[in-house]
Amino acid sequence: MEQQRPALTVGCRRPVINAFLVALLGSLCYHVATDTLPDLRSPKIEALTTPDPRTGKPLNMSCEADPGYPDGFTIVYWLVNNTFVELLHPAGRITESEESEMTVKNLVVVRKDLMLTVVKPDDFGASYTCVVMSPMGRDSKTVSLKPRKRKKSPPRVQRRIGRLSALAVNS
Numbered sequence: 001m002e003q004q005r006p007a008l009t010v011g012c013r014r015p016v017i018n019a020f021l022v023a024l025l026g027s028l029c030y031h032v033a034t035d036t037l038p039d040l041r042s043p044k045i046e047a048l049t050t051p052d053p054r055t056g057k058p059l060n061m062s063c064e065a066d067p068g069y070p071d072g073f074t075i076v077y078w079l080v081n082n083t084f085v086e087l088l089h090p091a092g093r094i095t096e097s098e099e100s101e102m103t104v105k106n107l108v109v110v111r112k113d114l115m116l117t118v119v120k121p122d123d124f125g126a127s128y129t130c131v132v133m134s135p136m137g138r139d140s141k142t143v144s145l146k147p148r149k150r151k152k153s154p155p156r157v158q159r160r161i162g163r164l165s166a167l168a169v170n171s
Helices: 017-035
Strands: 046-049 059-066 075-080 094-096 099-106 107-116 127-134 137-144 156-161 162-170
Touching: 046 127, 046 137, 059 075, 059 127, 059 137, 075 094, 075 107, 107 127
Parallel strands: none
Antiparallel strands: 046 059, 059 107, 075 127, 094 107, 099 107, 127 137, 156 162
16 A cells, blocks of 8 residues: 655644745745845834824824845834734724835835824823834834923013012013
């Protein structure tokens, strides 16, 4: 009786990880066969843009990263207070945009935005972390929102004139 050979498997049982590893292996085989090995390096966040937040107004923060790895194996995501956005804000007041890619000076840049439909006082002091991951590593940067400083009004001086009090503004 002829023995059946076991199917070729990757050492993981999770289908998503298997698919990722097969795609990764296929990509590397292609680059080796065509003698075009890519420049492999760790991903790096290049820019984290946080506009001036105002209570009651919308706000968009953007994260731009050098993926350091070709062929779409890089993911970018946001955390709020070290928690995934969709878990912390299931109603959607804070959401992430879709990832987008652009080329700047012959380099691929991956971008993902964090969008607040309205800034609330609780948003100040929270931590907002952008994370970029690829098979070559991970990078993250964290920011927090600071309330906008108001212009100082001139100090008020109270003067007593006899039995009457008067408020005067120093200029």
